[in-house]
Amino acid sequence: MRKLGKTVVLTLTLGLCAATALDARDYDAPHRVRLSFDRYYNYPELVAAFRTLEKAYPKFLRVETIGKSVQGRDLIVAVINNPATGSELGKAAMYIDGNIHGNEVQGGEVCLYTAWYLLENYGKINKVTELVDDRVFYIVPVVNPDGRAWWFDEPNTPHSSRSGLKPTDNDNDGLYDEDGFDDLDGDGSICQMRKKVPFGNWRVSSEDPRLMERVAFGEVGDYIMLGYEGIDNDGDGMINEDGPGGYDPNRNWPSDWQPNYVQYGAGDYPLSLPESRAVAEFIMSHPNIAGVQSYHNSGGMILRGPGAESVGEYPHRDVRVYDRIGEIGEQILPFYRYMVIYKDLYPVHGGFITWTYEGLGIFSFTNELWSSYEYFKKKPAESNKQDWRASFLSRQKERMKFNDLVEMGDMFVDWHPYKHPTYGDIEIGGWKKWSARVAPVFALEELCHRNCAFTLYHADQMPKPAIHEVSVHPLGNRVYQVRVVFANERIIPTISEQAQRYKLQRPDWALISGEKVKVLAGGPVDDRWLGKMKPVKHHPEKVRLLDGIQGMSERLVEWIVQGHGDVTVALDCVKGGRVEKRVALR
Numbered sequence: 001m002r003k004l005g006k007t008v009v010l011t012l013t014l015g016l017c018a019a020t021a022l023d024a025r026d027y028d029a030p031h032r033v034r035l036s037f038d039r040y041y042n043y044p045e046l047v048a049a050f051r052t053l054e055k056a057y058p059k060f061l062r063v064e065t066i067g068k069s070v071q072g073r074d075l076i077v078a079v080i081n082n083p084a085t086g087s088e089l090g091k092a093a094m095y096i097d098g099n100i101h102g103n104e105v106q107g108g109e110v111c112l113y114t115a116w117y118l119l120e121n122y123g124k125i126n127k128v129t130e131l132v133d134d135r136v137f138y139i140v141p142v143v144n145p146d147g148r149a150w151w152f153d154e155p156n157t158p159h160s161s162r163s164g165l166k167p168t169d170n171d172n173d174g175l176y177d178e179d180g181f182d183d184l185d186g187d188g189s190i191c192q193m194r195k196k197v198p199f200g201n202w203r204v205s206s207e208d209p210r211l212m213e214r215v216a217f218g219e220v221g222d223y224i225m226l227g228y229e230g231i232d233n234d235g236d237g238m239i240n241e242d243g244p245g246g247y248d249p250n251r252n253w254p255s256d257w258q259p260n261y262v263q264y265g266a267g268d269y270p271l272s273l274p275e276s277r278a279v280a281e282f283i284m285s286h287p288n289i290a291g292v293q294s295y296h297n298s299g300g301m302i303l304r305g306p307g308a309e310s311v312g313e314y315p316h317r318d319v320r321v322y323d324r325i326g327e328i329g330e331q332i333l334p335f336y337r338y339m340v341i342y343k344d345l346y347p348v349h350g351g352f353i354t355w356t357y358e359g360l361g362i363f364s365f366t367n368e369l370w371s372s373y374e375y376f377k378k379k380p381a382e383s384n385k386q387d388w389r390a391s392f393l394s395r396q397k398e399r400m401k402f403n404d405l406v407e408m409g410d411m412f413v414d415w416h417p418y419k420h421p422t423y424g425d426i427e428i429g430g431w432k433k434w435s436a437r438v439a440p441v442f443a444l445e446e447l448c449h450r451n452c453a454f455t456l457y458h459a460d461q462m463p464k465p466a467i468h469e470v471s472v473h474p475l476g477n478r479v480y481q482v483r484v485v486f487a488n489e490r491i492i493p494t495i496s497e498q499a500q501r502y503k504l505q506r507p508d509w510a511l512i513s514g515e516k517v518k519v520l521a522g523g524p525v526d527d528r529w530l531g532k533m534k535p536v537k538h539h540p541e542k543v544r545l546l547d548g549i550q551g552m553s554e555r556l557v558e559w560i561v562q563g564h565g566d567v568t569v570a571l572d573c574v575k576g577g578r579v580e581k582r583v584a585l586r
């Protein structure tokens with residue numbers, strides 16, 4: 001008995017030690033708002049979740065409507081700011097959005113997770129507290145709510161549709177949206193149609209009877225592929241040629257916008273869509289936005305512009321910043337690659353993040369969420385890229401293995417017979433809507449957190465102005481030399497080279513003022529040891545720093561003033577806000 005008692009005491013002591021070591025992060029962290037990230041939210045549920053967060057954290061979070069979609073849904077932005085540490089426009093802001101493409105839904109969940117994570121961990125994790133205190137977050141979880149609703153509520157392929165729901169006459173017959181997909185077998189997914197024929201160009205794969213492979217040139221197969229499920233709804237001899245909407249909301253932005261005959265889906269003119277116009281007006285009325293992140297799917301990419309070769313590579317100093325953030329991103333996001341849109345993906349004219357950088361000078365990324373490399377957490381053996389048929393089949397096989405072994409077969413509809421009004425006896429089967437581009441729910445939370453972490457890293461690297469040193473030297477006759485070392489303590493410059501080159505934002509201001517003080521001269525000092533000041537001609541109390549302050553750099557400004565009492569020196573940046581210090585002249 002005695003012995004047993006001793007053991008119990010020892011166990012209890014060990015238990016206590018472990019509990020103390022855990023500090024604030026409990027096993028069962030007491031979240032104020034419990035949200036699940038092992039599920040997807042349709043648009044009303046997503047908006048309701050943001051409203052719940054707003055109710056629980058009214059001091060930090062405000063949900064606003066910035067406009068209406070084509071079908072009249074509210075476009076919401078969640079604004080996260082701590083008013084106790086300063087006004088919104090006086091802080092660098094991170095703009096985050098998702099789901100501009102209707103079917104690319106998980107960006108909405110990443111946005112919700114980001115808001116939830118910031119609010120729930122404020123006061124618990126120092127870095128989060130610092131970000132919420134110093135930065136502002138503008139989060140538009142769904143740029144295309146009509147597209148999201150259409151994807152959730154209607155039968156679709158994994159790839160349909162990118163569009164919003166502005167009625168569009170895709171086949172120029174004067175009718176709008178009259179011939180889209182039809183869920184012929186009524187299972188909620190738009191799958192493929194195939195037909196057995198004596199002289200076809202496809203055959204059933206010898207390795208897996210569910211997969212189809214194209215026959216090589218000169219060979220004969222026994223199947224033809226007839227595209228996605230559908231019939232000729234309008235009797236014009238074409239199938240699925242004019243579905244709902246039918247444009248690309250991410251080709252409607254002002255930089256390098258090209259008409260439809262150059263860039264498919266561009267819309268009638270830049271910002272012709274109410275959704276893109278609302279977002280553009282919001283961004284342009286918040287010049288404090290210093291970072292942009294847009295979430296798409298899929299492929300595991302961290303993309304930057306340019307979108308087209310003709311735009312030309314971005315200025316060298318900015319590319320250095322992009323490279324640094326992108327390379328850190330590759331570490332935060334295993335299996336994601338940092339890429340340039342036009343040369344590593346495909347040309348995009350009039351894209352959103354190319355506009356926010358090229359047109360507004362803001363460092364901007366698009367993440368393509370979820371990669372097939374994540375199926376088995378490894379890069380599959382390099383397939384021969386020259387052989388299109390072989391690499392197509394090997395990717396299909398990899399997905400099928402994941403379907404069978406990890407998803408218990410839930411991603412694929414087995415081929416089954418169907419009597420088609422035009423094609424006669426066919427078979428329907430293939431990948432379900434929820435396969436391929438959208439992460440399975442068990443992997444969603446990790447996807448949300450890692451992408452959130454990447455975006456918070458970007459947000460943390462937005463300009464952070466500071467005053468490192470102020471010195472006052474009397475020169476006699478109540479004249480003083482005031483020298484101030486201003487700094488930017490993060491890697492993103494206060495003014496990007498793009499913004500400087502095209503005058504996309506006002507310069508930073510180095511300011512000095514004092515009630516009983518006359519400012520005689522002032523200007524930047526390029527070499528603090530040689531000490532030569534370059535006096536500005538007009539208004540020396542407001543020295544304009546045209547190229548701002550580079551990342552992780554200091555900048556010395558000197559003033560000659562006459563008078564007595566205190567002076568206030570300040571640095572006022574559009575992106576990063578204002579810092580100031582008061583010193584006595586003596």
Ligand SMILES: [Zn+2]
Pocket residue numbers: 101104250296297
């Ligand atoms: Zn997309």
